[in-house]
Amino acid sequence: MERIAQEFFSMRMMVVALFVFLVSIGLATFAETVYDTQTARLLIYDAPWFMILLLYLCAGMIANIFKYRMFRAEKIAILTFHLAFIVMIIGAAVTRFYGFDGLMQIREGATSDFMFSSDPYLLVEVFDEEDRTPWERKQLMSEAVDPSFEVEIPLKKANGQIKQNVVLECVDYKKNMIDSLVTRKDIKETALGFAISSTQPEFVSEGSVLMLGQLPLSYEMENPAPGIHVWKEGNKFKMKSSIGLRSLAMTELRAIRESGEAPADSLYDVVYPDSVITLEMAKLYNVQGQQFVLKEIKKNTGRVLMKSPIKDAAPDYLFVRLRSKGKVSEVYKIPGGFKRKAEGYQQRVKFAGLNFVIGYGSKRIPLPFKIKCEDFRLERYESSSQPSSYESDLVIMDSIGPGNVKRIKKNLFMNNVVDYAGYRVFQSAYDEDEKGTILSVNYDWWGTNISYLGYLLMGLGMVLALIAPAGRTRELIRKIKKLEEKRSKLSTIAILIAMSVGLSATAQNDSVQGDQVVVEEGHEGHNHDGHDHSGHVHTVDSTSSAEMQPPAPTQPPKQGKMYIMSEEHSNELASLLVHSDVHKRHMPLHTLCEQLLRKIHRGNTYKGYNAVQVIMGMHMNQNFWAYEKVIYVSSKGDLRKKLGVETYASYLDLFDEKTGRFKLEKELNKAFQKREVDRNEEEKQLIKLAEKHEIYINILSPDWTYMRILPKVDEDGVERWTTILNFKPDSEEFKVALDYFGALNLAVMGKGGYGLASDKLEKLKSYQREKSKQDLPSETVVDIEIAYNKMEIVKRAYQAYGLIGFVLLICFLFGLLSKNGKAPRWVRITELVCFWAAVLTTLYFAAGLVFRALISGHVPWSDGYEALLFISLVTVVIGLVLWRVSKVILAAACILAFFLLFVSSLNILDPEITKLQPVLKSYWLKIHVAIITGSYAPLGIGAMLGFVNLILYIARNESNKERLGLTIKQITYITEIVITIGVIMLTIGTFLGGVWANESWGRYWAWDPKETWALVAILAYGILLHLRFIPGVKDNFTFNAVSLWGYSTILFTFFGVNFYLVGLHSYANGEGLAEFPTWLSLVGAGFYLFTEIASFRNQMHKSKGGAIPSVYFIRKLSILCSLIVGVAIMMMIFKISPVATIMQNAGIILALIIVTTGIQYILGGRKGDQNQTVEIID
Template identity: 35%
Template sequence: MEKIRQLLASYKTTIVLLLVYAFLMALATFIEKEMTTEAAKVMIYYSPVFFFLQFLLVVNFILTFIDHRFIKRRRWALTVIHFAFVVILAGALTTHVFGKEGTMHIREGETNNVMVMHTSKGVFKEELPFTLELTKFRLIRYPGSMSPSSYESDLRIHIDGEVREARVYMNNVLDLKGYRFFQASYDEDEQGTVLSVNKDVAGRNITYAGYFFLVAGFVLMFVTPNSRLNKLSRQLNELRRSAKLTVVFLLIAFSAAAQDFTSQAIFQAVQRNAVPVEHAAEFGQLPVQFAGRIIPMNTFSAELLRKIHKDNKIGKLNSDQFLLGILTMPKMWMQVPFIANSNEEVAKMFQLPEQHFAYAQVFDPKGNYKLLARVNEAYHKPESQRNEFDKDIIKLDEKINILFLLLNHKLVALFPKADAPNDTWYAPGDDLSGIPEEDSLFISRSLPLYLSEVNRSLESGDWQQPNTILDSIAAFQQKADQAGHINPKKIRTEIRYNKQNIFSKTRTGYFALGLLLLMTAFLRLFKEAMWTNILSKVLVWGIFLVFLYHVYGMAMRWYISGYAPWSNSYETMVYVAWATILAGLIFGRKSDLTLATATIFGGIILFVSGLNWMEPQITTLVPVLKSPWLMFHVAVTVAAYGFFGISLLLGLSNLLILSVAKKETAMLHVRELSIINNMSLLVGLALMTIGTFLGGIWANESWGRYWSWDPKETWALITVVVYSVVTHIHLVRKLNNDWFFNLASVMAFASVLMTFWGVNYLLSGLHSYGENEGVSEVFVYLYAILFGVIVLALVSYRGYKKFKSQGPTSNFY
């Protein structure tokens, strides 16, 4: 019995249990993809084995706490953090056993007091101690768009002999006698609502208490002198008195190629007849309604060009010149090969150029649309059964349709109407039958008149008349915009944001300054001189100034969109780069190499964010994201990725040092970087854990359940578990060495990549964004990097064994 107790209290047991826990959760996400969510819950999440595993973890935490005398040793941070996890698991168990979750469907004018619960054992109904009556359901859309901005249910509550009024909408919960009602869905005819119902007072309170203890524990980790983070900081200060840092790092170069169209006579013609940049900029200032937003024409043209051409320019023409060119010279532009195509099979089947083709080339001599039959065939397939060819031909068809609407003046929605449904704006080619004759004449004639005058000005060089017509269109917009959607200040800010290209410039700055700082740190190894010290400080300040410019760009995007700029893949990449540089600046005070590698890594992340398959446009938010919890949850979680990225780079640097270093002093440099690596991991783990459970609170306030085993949240928890293992391996004596720790910090980053990328593109769930065009290429690079890491691990282990044979090596004790 004593041996079993010792086994359960062992740190080795902790590591094994955590790894098994992570493996089972990862397996469940793939079971869910191949089978169903219910299958994953039955086979893994709600299985006796999984519950027993969690019970063993609780027992292990408690016995470890007792045997290793956390309180007597004043390990307050560890005590509170481990206690928090026990409380959180207890809350989850309480929810599973006693919690109730169901739905309630109500039509307008009808009442209901029955909650329907779907479980693995069948469908159950429960009568509630009150009745709800739906007086009105509203689906609010973004102006001029079919995308929902919000959906709301006006309810009349009959309870305890009283009648109350309430409104339920996304992120606005109704609480009644322990039951919570959330806006979940609605009927297709928009005459009925579906409410999610949850009763879990005890489980929610216990779980939230656990979250509170968790945050308190991590705060103690930063402030108590006996915490591991502060111990590592003291070790680093002691070590720096006796050693200097060796600079070793691999630089990765990227190159890109772009096709040149200047050899084509037709393209030279449209270039020669381009509208001057100055007038195109005037045209770009006009407000236009697109995808639920009021944006400057400059943004509209840029999004259009990226969508169709996969670039920000076409030859020497900017997006505004491109749009005006198509509108003023449509026949000529129909012959220009600027429509991007990435599928060779499509090109061969329809006899199109492989990379870019012209609008006219998708029609045969009789005017028939060549792609029609295959497009219809692709659309008739269920989305899950469409292959790569089907997806690409649908994307090409979308581009052709966009150009068709543009050429027929049906896409550029320039003109507001005071009483239009959903505040819809109109394009000159739209049906204007419901608009007063005077306004409809202006809407239908002003744009063609303007384009005609632009053609005359191209010959005469006098742009007074086109400018006058632009002014008249702008005046009409201001007069008709009684809903007040036009914000001139935001329009000007968005144009400035588009022109400044902030994140591209930031990327260049990070690359240049990071490389210079890396070389400066290398020079200081061999000769400590005043000029290298001064240059190092100048470069650090340069990085800080670029970082502030990065912040400025994010702030501008926040102001333009009206929400925190980390709601989609592109914005999150920009934010991860910011968090990486922030982590580098924090730990760079102790090591130039740390800041240099972080800066280069930040540049690489921004490089990836600027690739063609990323979508940098500012979009509207789906209703569930209109919550303050979005800002806190995503901000904290993604900031953790920056610190994990620093640990990845430091781990690689240490493995490189072990692979190529000849002198025993190399181990001192490895030791220094390993301590910084460990500190970065602890900060990242704290942020990741807090962010993950903040997501649980957000989910509970939006859907009525703080944990649903969705693949994204499951992999976030796996990442927490994986990095918990890495930060605890020093407790296992045989694994307590610098080589294994640094290798583990590198390999653990795979869980971050899976959480951030893999779930979105390999699995399904609430957080799955769908596969972006070209994203499969990223996985090819990841496989190549994994092979390189394996080779590096083997070579560095030989170096580590060589140093170990020469004498004792340092560890984390």
């Protein structure tokens, strides 16, 4: 039994459990994207098996504390770390079973003492004339899970005795459905159209209700509510009203109105309450001042539930029926759903002599105190509709005795929490009319604080792991020093051997007769023709004065002449302030022009002219630019062929003269009708082309849409920046602007110099700052922004880092593979030059980020684009700091920075500077984002070092095996250290994000895809760092291969979640699961083949030139195939994708594994066992 227990809690089993855990939560994010949050919770997060798995992991960690005797002083860091996770699991359990949260919606001046739950409930109230019994149950529903269930609902007497039992049976569930009126041949129903408040009829179908103000009009209902009821008898429609009404024929009404008189009361026919009359067309009915006319009768028309094209835009529907005393009711449609108020979707029915009120959605949770909203305020960014901040003035009222009410005033705003009586209240949102506040309320004192204790222990344990004298990090540092000493001795021996061989060869050469050429020592193989001078920068002005002149027109004469301002004046004009409605801020004209030109042309120059020259030329000379081919057309699809253009198109190329609209409008409308995930590449590019065309129209428009250069105070007293044409011709603003543009026009046309224009421009700039009351960027900040634009830090940095990184890698390999194992002098000089080049590039790049921070007013890691730049900077800084440890670290860092910056330049992420969302205005942005994104740098360096080591495994042979073996070990130790640092930062950053979330909206962990994939990455690297405890996978090669592949979890956390999944951090606009790029699959296959080649070479080396034993191939196939099949089965169970698609993709991957393994077996395998050397991670 003891042996079974030891195996059950062994490190191998724990790693398997961790792998199952990380795969499960990773697949849960896909389930949430494909379906919804409830599906992910039903299948995984709230499933019983998932809780059992967590309990097993918790028990396993406790068992391993005793197994590995972690309570010893030298293992206090590891003990603290493991205890932290145990405490966090306990905290999560307390939150799960005892905590709750919800939302409060309070109008200004109103008071509320309840909140709506964040979880959906099935709420039923059953009553008769004597007794009433409420019943409720939390009910998560999903289209991916069988919706059928039965519950017994009792009607109880006042003494608690059951009076009658009714069974409620759920037969179906439909999500995000619109109750639409549909006309179809197979529909046997008839719909009635009533003209109520307009001539357009409003339809009511059989079994439904139409509201006439506050009075319901029901049609063909079994148990209609009090009001007006309509039904069909034969070929006529009958009507009965519980309230008296009047009627008048429309023909009489028209005749009276034509005479100019009002109809007399005596002309109306009076219908008494509960009287049955025939409902007639062309007759006006009046009830309680509400008039209606039966205008249309539609046959074959009824209400049908149809899926909404917009995700989560419509209610969910439960289909239930009731059973009691042998009777079965009809099926009732109950609207509601996740985060919808159940009381707003209640269905009232009668069955078996009882009355039922059935609802599905959020329920009311009473609070032990009241909250009054005295005032709500919304602040916006200047000249913008974007919220900058919003806050509520609240009064908490708590009864502390008869007639004694405690009143506490609180000011609540984003990232500022109000705590009271164990509840935490957060500013969450606001009503659309801005006259009410929406608060998030959380009750989870114990769960939160236990989890915080776990976070504290985790941080403490990780710090101890780094500084503890007996810790793994210090141990690895000592081993690296020993390996360096061994390598030095090995290099010395190699040099002595080389010298002895050289002396022997010299003696022999002295005795040789002939015309042999003696090569000077130290210059063997030195090829002067093969030098690479690509790193030199030659500044040559190759543009002649003739070429700088405006090019001659190549278009038909009607195009007109091209007029462009001088470059000198464009530099003066660049600092003119303009307001961008898109980016919600004031910016120099230089920035706006570069953004517009890049958007339409994919470059910041055109024919040698800068962006200010080009964009202002377009504004001032529309006729010429309408013919100029400046709009970039993608080569993807057949867009160029359809338009009859090459790389660029003119405005007129995209203009249909017949319709006066966009030439490919039909195709564009079809593309817009599809969801993002269903559009092909040509349709996506067509939408982008239409956007460029729209921007170009606005540039060429006579109202100068983008030139919002003048402040104007609206009638509501708010200052907004607008164009010159929004001012009267005799206004001061109009004259100041017109004076400048008039002088500029004369100068551009050659009718005078630019002196007058420059003077008028200075007056316009001064006028902007004098008249505006807003907080404008200072002249220094404007100059900094223009300098930042011209620096092009991303383009120049990734070019420099790419060159430096690959040169350093080549130098490293050259020195390592040289005969004596010591790099030649020219290699050492090149490495030193690369080091200082990296320092200068990093200083330049860091200065650019500082400039960006000064411009934006916030830290330069506040969005996806800035985070990518920050990761690149941290990566290279780490490489520079560890330069003396190993030159290859800087090579790996520069290469990784090159790839990251190259990706950032592909316009995948928006590079524009924007204002922060209110929730991001927190000091946690500086702490959490800096730590978690900074962690991607050391983890990325670890992946690159693993890649380098795999190259060394391929390059290793009998002649260099000892030298390369030491280098592989040294790099492996370094990799483990940087990965350990990265995991510590990643873990701390992730859970600090939980603290921020708890301080902002009251949930420290909500299984959002971003935080979930951060946890996936932590678990993946946690498994990597525990491989050394597992027999069979604790060799150096496995560690390096997993180091490389482990970074894929980081890449998916950063890119995949943002663009492929749906969540709080997603850019997928609510749809997610965009088309997976083919090129990415090919890259993955390429890395897999590279890993297999390295694995094969490693196995050949371990077999000492003999055959690789068959057991290796069998074990490898069984492990890899089991992983693929296991993940595929889990995807099928969780219904992530159609079964056929999962099987197809799994089949392709399995085929690739089997083919590559088979080729390796043919090349180096045979039956039998061979003695192998194993490089163990020690």
